[in-house]
Amino acid sequence: MPSTSGDEKQIKLGLFETPVLNVGGMTTWTHPENQTHRYADLSYWVETAQRLQDATFDFCFLADSYGHGEIGGARPDVNAREAMELPRLDPMLLVPAMAHAAQQLGFVVTASTVFEPPFANARRFSTLDHLTRGRVGWNVVTSSFAESASANFGRPMVPHDERYAMAEDHLLTTYAVLEGSWEDDAVLADKASRTYADPAKVHRVTRTGPYFSVDGYSNTAASPQRTPVLFQAGTSKAGLGVGARHAECVFLQGSTKARLAEHVATLDRLAVEAGRAPGSVKTMVGLSVVVAPTREEAERRYAEYLALNTRESAIASYALFTGIDLGAHDPDAPFAGIRTEMGQSQVERHARTDGPGPTVGDVIEAHRTRGSRGMVAVGSPDDVVEQVLDLADSTGVDGFLLEPFVQPGSVVDVAEHVVPRLRAAGRFRTEYTEDTLRERMFGAGRRHLPADHPGAAARTWATA
């Protein structure tokens, strides 16, 4: 058990979930312990929320996409057979029931800046922020599976870097709506004077951007956090730029400790260059944990999970994220040089190595055994806690997004074996103390975007 000096950073913990049968680019839905086939059963989600809250997780993250995987313009049969990304449900609609069942847990929901109009998206997040009393975050994505998602909306796919330019414009429009319209004390709710809201404190917002515009009043009054806590992922140059300017927390998917540490440092440097205080961007890395009473048992289970993924499902999964059909390339050919206009993180993570670059066959095998997941910790409870603390302390990441192999088993095991040991080491909370998700991530009193965040400039009523 690691020693406690008392001044080490507290670790943040979230769960990666989404109402589909498989997560993390793997096909583990058939495992006897996996209950993801209950994805359309509300009690599955309520139980998940309660389990996370019992273990004092920071939040439940819900991924989303409008797209599906295709190879050469067609959906491979394996995608239907193995329920790869389809079928799915709209994750946002799960939140009120989950939040009602778990009254302190946070919820981070994915919404795309390509497909959701800013005004409607702002209203939905504001509604959730009201209903949860400030426990909501937004995972801002430019959309994985962008090609098929665009076709579903009857539009051409927007090229990669332009999708990030749209994200920038979308966010600025969102801030105008959520920060600029209703002052904090606009609502008086005074029946005696027949004054619900003070008209002098409800402002018209007008903004015309290259992609999105708004001219009117926010449908919703100011919610506890106004703008939801902004999460983001994407380690391409354009993705890092948007993350450094706007994100409050970035999900990383590092494949080595060295690259993770580099990403953490790069983000901090870019955020400071964008005028934000050092430490403004928290980082959380995807982590798959296989923990059992003994190391042997954990390794046996890990092997069981990996055996559920085939070469065929790995090729289809890789195409889903990147649009690249690795099956069409010579397995012995070097992987370097393959490019995409879809998500680039899954290409870049294999593109640079210290030795000779991987072959196409190596990348297929790496995707079969790792999927789109980040780091992996396998072993006895003490082994796993040691690996987790080493990862946090050697890379500077603020926490972990648990990517389950089986649900609810992966969470149950972490709650039973890992959480108590992290608490004993003084590295994880024993109870919730803050009201809003932003305060949980950044400390008491920080309910709103801070003054050095671009969103704060939209509160023009505060500076007028």
Ligand SMILES: Cc1cc2nc3c(=O)[nH]c(=O)nc-3n(C[C@H](O)[C@H](O)[C@H](O)COP(=O)(O)O)c2cc1C
């Ligand atoms: C932990 C994690 C969760 C993600 N969740 C989603 C998601 O729910 N929906 C989505 O479209 N993309 C999701 N992504 C993908 C990123 O938003 C991004 O599109 C991807 O990493 C490629 O970005 P890049 O091209 O800038 O490298 C996620 C990425 C990570 C690391």
